[in-house]
Amino acid sequence: MYIYRKRGIVGPNWKTPFIGPFLESVNPDFEKYYAKWTSGPLSCVSVFHKFVVIASTRDYARKIFNAPAYVKPCVVDIAYKLLRPQNWVFLDGKAHVDYRKGLNGLFTRQALESYLPGQEEVFDHYFDAFIQTSKKNGMKPVPWMPDFRELLCAVSCRTFVGHYMTEAAVKKIADDFYLITAALELVNFPIIIPFTRTWYGKKAADMVLDEFAKCSAKSKVRMAAGGEPNCILDRWVVQMIASEKYRERLAAGVAPEDAGKPDIVLREFTDFEISMTLLTFLFASQDATSSACTWMFQIMADRPEFLDKIREEQLAVRDGDRNARMTLDMLDKMTYTRAIVKETLRYRPPVIMVPYMVKKDFKLSEDYTVPKGSMVIPTTYMALHDPEAYPNPESFDPDRWITGDAEKQTKNWLVFGTGPHYCLGQQYAQLNLMALIGKASLEVDWKHEITPLSEKIKVFATIFPQVRTVPFLA
Template identity: 30%
Template sequence: MQCCISFCISHILESQMETSLLTQLTPYFLSFLLLLLLLEQISYLKKKGSIPGPLLVFPFIGNAFSLVTNPAKFWDVQSDLAKSANTGFSANYIIGNFMIFIRDTELSHKVFANVRPDAFHLVGHPFGKKLFGEHNLIYMMGQPHKDLRRRIAPNFTHKALATYTSLQQIIIVKHLKMWEKLSSESAPNPITLRILARDMNLETSQTVFVGPYLAHEARERFKNDYNLFNVGLLKLPLDFPGTAFRNARFAVNRLVKTLAHCTKQSKEKMREGREPSCLIDYWMQETLREIAEVKATGGEELPPYSSDAEIGGYLFDFLFAAQDASTSSLLWAVTLLDSHPEVLAKVREEVTGLWSPESDRLITAEMLREMKYTAAVAREVVRFKAPATLVPHVAGEDFLLTETYTIPKGTIVFPSAYESSFQGFTEPDRFDPDRFSEERQEDVVFKRNFLAFGAGAHQCVGQRYALNHLVLFIAMFATLLDFKRHRTDGCDDITFVPTICPKDDCKVFLSKRCTRYPNLSVC
């Protein structure tokens, strides 16, 4: 009995000592934590220096919450700070990273022109390496990047683009029919175009890039995985089971494997000497020729960037670049045509003068080249609402941005293509396709401000394809359908998803404009 009592007393004393020790250590722990937070704040202020930006930031998370919950407002504030201080750039802090926002065109060009190991690394997304992996087109630089772009070039020749033009139109008409039917069934309520346009673009990208190599079941899985990827793009990089970011990362891996399998099938088809029917065929036709040349000289190793897995990764880069930016431009095209009926009338006049909407034939490459005003409208849509508003880079080393400010190593730098689009141009706040006419040629005069497709070594390699797609969509949408926006307060405000789109996701009423759609099955 005495032993039990002694044990209980001893246990109580030990517990009290542990509680007392914890109580004694708590102030030291809190002091250490406060010291770390103070050092973090001092580090931020030291990097910021005299440039505009918030004086106080939340520990570690910084202003990430406002960036995620209301990105349009976040970037507007950064722009206003840069304007008010007349510096052309401003600072902030997100997820433990110091960041610089650049609105000045010439300073943006400094970043685009210095993508190299000792200056800036293009990241495409603040946490892109975790999503896309280390080895893809976005992160390449120097000679390897030049070599890969040279191998990609055959994918965008006039012959290749003409092939894609046919594929694009078949998908566009198919979806316009679906939209018109859906609008009829939904009357008197409007339909929302964003998801519909995204689905159309995804099918277009799949068809143009890998054509016959995706079976119906594979396309459905592909669509689901790409949706997971899209959701994860705008979430915090919490890489834990069940999080949207983790789901997106795994989805990317599955997408790349699928595209690698398509690459393998294309190689087999091109070895048979058949004509290319999609982008991967044009690519593999040249790749097989290069492999044959290596073997002819006694080489045993494959040329660089020619394995199925590598090309699958690069195809995903194409998909990422084409999908959401294109969806953004299509939605803004509908919005701007609706609010500028004089522009819409001129588009319809030009298109119907070259192509009969009720014919059983496609718009040819020659017709497309003659649609100069419609092409000007497409370029003005891209200028006026640059879809990829920002192009994130990371400073590989300290970089002298101006005579008075050096960007510290490790800083995330955001050159703004959107802001540049409103600098230099005549009346830049006015939607004016005529600025790109042969008479005014503002695309030449203010070329440095037209940064929607980037600049420098990493300028978008597929910009001609992207513009062709937008021209074709505008031509067919405007001539095959009558449409009216369902306008509400703030419906045209910008929202990020992840590229910019109208806040209401573009709600419209649609009806058939022609007696019938083109019977493209006979083409």
């Protein structure tokens, strides 16, 4: 069967019965992925019962991302149990498009601006905490990944649910979130057995769902009383309330043109539905932003000349007042900081592969049709390291976004995917990374000892430096 499906594309000539290369995939190795991508534009492998086609060129990757009639995002079986089968991310076709439209209002410019004060508060809190940690440690190097993951989790929670969640709950979610990531890795046993990774992951996901549902109930009360919306949850609830009022006016016989139709008319969502959606936001953001942030801070420590330029720009956009609070206008003016964020995302893209499931036989090339039921995985990394689009792609060069033509390479910019499932949080994620490094450049200093492994890639859902002790923040 494997040989039949493989036909002419590159891949092993045989597979271990049943499990395929499961054992090597448990500890995925970037060099092996890279070897697979460079082995041919299409290559294959078989894991458990799944036949997997890997697409490495930009054009194949785009063709897959943009073929919703043939493919849908593929998640490991366990994801249905963790995120719940009725979760919106599992919707397909029109149902997915419609649900997504209802979420767009949560990421408009105006919405993003209203989340900034909350984010800045979290940055202030954590930068102070980092300085205390460094002082307590006598300014000796400390592994900082756990602290940074906590910061990013706290920023996400503040943006998603404002002050409805206690600090203790944020800390617990940050501590336990890697259990969810580990359970949802591409290769895992597909059933939940007590005390295994998937079992711990399910428990953590249940806890997060419960916390978000409690926040939703609180937001509904506060927004109904006319409170000011300052997080994603509040904005969603406000839209629901406005939609309900509109429906009531229509039902009372008010003419549609006088009934005050909101931009987006939403149905009523239960606390649990809202909490499932917020969990998908957290799931989508936590690892990807942790990855981007880790690389960005490390790369800036190793190339202080770039960090100096960020500092200069940050002071300039604040008219010399380092305590000025952040606005969207300021972020718009941060040309250099934006270039650093974009180059970090290009150079070390957090999401290197996006698995899709083939719904019906999919003719990917003249010679090859991916059989229905296979998994097909477009790679973002190769498009982002394509020397034709980004000359000298292995060099970290922010200027390519300012004086070069990197900005014009929109077809290669696959950091956030493309097509109907492109990242919903892409603007938010980039602004958040700019705000974070910008503020950090003014308030803290940090150092990193360069080693031969510093920029080598370790894969754990997303990608991280192989040595994750970026010493120290002061």
